Amino acid sequence: MPEGANHLIHSTSPYLLQHAYNPVQWYPWGEEALAKAKKEDKPILVSIGYSACHWCHVMEKESFENDSIADLMNKHFVCIKVDREERPDIDQIYMDALQAMGQNGGWPLNVFLTADQKPFYGGTYFPPQGWAQALSQIAKVYETKRNEVEASANELTEAIATSETIKYQLASDHSDITVASLDSMFRKLSTRFDREKGGFNQPPKFPMPSNWLFLLRYYHLTKDPLALSQIELTLNEIANGGIYDQVGGGFARYSVDANWLIPHFEKMLYDNGQLLSLYSEAYTLTQKRLYKNVVYHTIAWLEREMTNEEGGFYSALDADSEGEEGKFYVWTNEELEVLLNDNAPLIKAYYNASEQGNWEEGKNILHKKLDDSIFAENHKITTEELQRIVNEANEVLLKEREKRERPGLDDKILSGWNALTVKGLVDAYNAFGEERFLNIAIKNADFITEKMMDGDKLYRNYKNGKASIDGYLEDYAFAIDAFAALYQATFDERWLKKAKELTDYTLEHFFDKEENLFFYTDNSSQKLIARKKEIFDNVIPSSNSQMAINLYVLGTIYDKNEYKNISTAMLSKVKSLLSTDIGYLSNWGCLYTYMATPTAEIAIVGENALAKRSEFVQRYIPNKVMMGASSDSNLPLMEGKTTAAGKTTIYVCYNKTCKLPVHEVKKAFDQLQKP
Structure with a gap:
């Protein structure tokens, strides 16, 4: 082991490698650390984050690089670092535990466990003094009140191991699937609309693609003008806002304000893959040029910054560079004046930049407030001339930006996130007929099948020429969806065959026949203290909702009633929740739209x-x-x-x-x- 390094030094995760020279004696999750905790009768500290997480970096700098705090951690605990993107199964369990403790979730997630992995205390970000106090108190309590700690840990473990069917009172509902029921779902969702700035009414605002894809499908069935107006408002505001990289393309993870202006600057592959699908579908419906520009611009970013030589897509770009959030992306008035010369006044007006700055002092986040046609009319030029000037300015700014210190790149490759992006590229190909988009998708799908599969078994991650973690249900679900979409785009049946092979694997290794739902983990993978099922859609659709859609689609193409019957049974489990919680079940809602009228x-x-x-x-x-x-x-x-x-x-x-x-x-x- 190199001098000064800890046990993370041989990890595949860029996030773990960021911590490899901390004075904390971190271990990756695995048998060595778990056995050490039992042998030394020490509690485990599991700290979970990801490479693009701003507050993870803050806590590392303040606490994990602090020698005195590291001494406390090393003395009293076996310390384990987890990349939530590599091990979402671990993150899911201990996030549930934190919420069962009555706390809000988030990252970094720091949870204290008994030596047999049962949680008894946790939190998210701690400032250094509070963290040091917590470490000392927890160590003392663990030593002096062990029986109470273990009783609490057993109770928490029992709570998080409870079946989701019991926890959420999921019961089969065999009532008819009707368009009228979709109306009630829409009315419920519409109460949360922000009708001025799009999205939903409480910041922080996340794009939430599956919500808007559900509304697109609902509008297709009902022609409800409110649904279309809210879709267009939201997509316009996101595309014009600071959450979208106006110079380089691609979307940040979320906006901290209600106006989509101030992003949390990290860029995640899974967001951008889904947003390619959303904007492509919206373009097919509306023919809005803005949506086409967004798709082309985002794919250019994907090619330029997120693709390796083999055709795999990297996971994320950090929010920070040179220790400052967003520094790579923002501009001073002076920079714009010097770089853009005679076009500076027009571009500054177009992107709402000023001498004072529109964000922190003197810093401008480029964003738009007006449609191009209106802006061009106001400035007495044609839309085509405006677009030419803007494109030239963006090229200048992009070239200048490349000279800056870049945000950290998380260069691990995750099969599920890559598959989401393949699906986005196929949807873009469908919308625009651009062969290049299809070629990128096929190259990536070939990468997944050649580098991240062994027979019909799929792996989660790829780094340094090796795939090493068993795939989770989300990886299979999104790969099946991507391969089925590729077949329908190319009529090449090898993709359909791959989709069916993966589907049959999930039915054998993930499916719970008693509950008609899928577990998140493969039954041949490492056993944890609970085996969870993912039900609710979030910024990424739930793996169960996607599998239900996959079974419906493949059941239709293959005329396989077994698949379609399982899909119907899965939907029936959540049907009673759709009218009250559609915002958290919107991908299930998409499946409902497919079943409400003939396919x-x-x-x-x-x-x-x-x-x-x-x-x-x-x-x-x-x-x-x-x-x-x-x-x-x-x-x-x-x-x-x-x-x-x-x-x-x-x-x-x-x-x-x-x-x-x-x-x-x-x-x-x-x-x-x-x-």
Whole structure:
């Protein structure tokens, strides 16, 4: 071990490596640390964070690099560092424990455990004096009141090990799935709308893509103008705000204010992958140029800053550089004046920059307040001329920004987050027909299958040429979704086969047949004190809701009732919560929209199948599956479907009953209007 290093030095996680030279004798989670705690009869301190976490860095600098505090930690505890992005299973358990203690969750998450991993106390960020006091008090209590500590730990462990079905009173509801029920879900969600600035009414504001994807699908079914206006308001404000990197593309994790102006500057792959899907779908519906610009700009950022040579996508960019949050992204008035010369007044007005600054003293977060057409009219230039000037200015600013010290890059590759981004790229390809987007998606999907899979088993992470952590349900769920989307974009059945193989693996290794829900962890993976099920959608959709959608889609394509029946049973478990908690179940709500009306089964046969497919997806029709082949296919719903009159032929079907075959996409659209 290098001099001054601790046991994190051989980790794959950039977050753990950041702590590898702390005076704290950190261990990664594993048998060595757990055995040491039992052998020495010491409590465990597990500290959980991630590389782009601002307050994690603050606590490291204030406490974990402090020799006297490190001495306290090393003397009384076995100290374990966990990257929540590599080990979300551990994070999930101890976050539940913290909340069971009556505390608010967050990161860094610091939880104290007995030697057998049972939690008894915890918190998030501690200032250094408070942390030192807590360490001393906890060590004393553990030594002098062990029976009470263990009794409390047993009680907490029992609480967090309780089945989610019992905890949330999930009971099968076999009532009809109707559009009318969707209306009540929408009304409930609409009470939280911020109707001036978009999103929901309490800062901090997170983009929450699955909420807006649900509203897009709801609008498609109902044409409710309030749904569309709130979607457009939200997407406009996010795209124009400081949460969006106006110069370089890509979205920050959240906005600390109600106006989407002041971001927490870290950029996460999972946000950006989902937002590619959201803005692409919204463009297909609305044809707004702003949404197209956002997608193209964000993919340019993805290629430039987040892609390795093999085609894998990195996990995150830090919020900080040179010890300051956001320093890489903000501009002084003087910098803008010097760099932009004659165009400075126009660009400063466009991005609302001033001498005083619009954030901290003298610092400007670039953001827009007006639509380009309105701004151009106000300044008596054409929209095209404005766009040319803005693009040139952005190029200058981006080039200058590259000279600055860059935020830290979390260069581990996570299969689930990569798959979310593959899906976003496929959705962008569908919306814009840009072959480059599809090629990037295929290269990444090939990377996942070649570097992060062993047979039908999927791994969570990849770093330094090695995949080492068993995949979690979210990794499988998002990979299945991405591969199914790739099939429907390319009609290459190898992707569909991969999706089915992964699905069958999850049914064997993750599925709880008694409760009709999936566990988060593989039954062959390391055992923890609880085996959890992820039910509620958050900034990332829950793995169970995504698996329910996957089973519905693949069950339709493969005409496999087993899959569809499980999907229906899963939805029935949460159906009673949808009318009251749709904001936390919006991906389940998307599945509900698919089941509320018949799903169109589109089959295209002939040498121009892909061209017809590309034309077909230009119209917003979310409740469909697409199949195709240039000649033959063994898929059940392709059986008996051949070209008619020697021309590429389109079949529009519902529940395996097909309308008359047609050759023109327009005629197929006409058939879709009459299911």
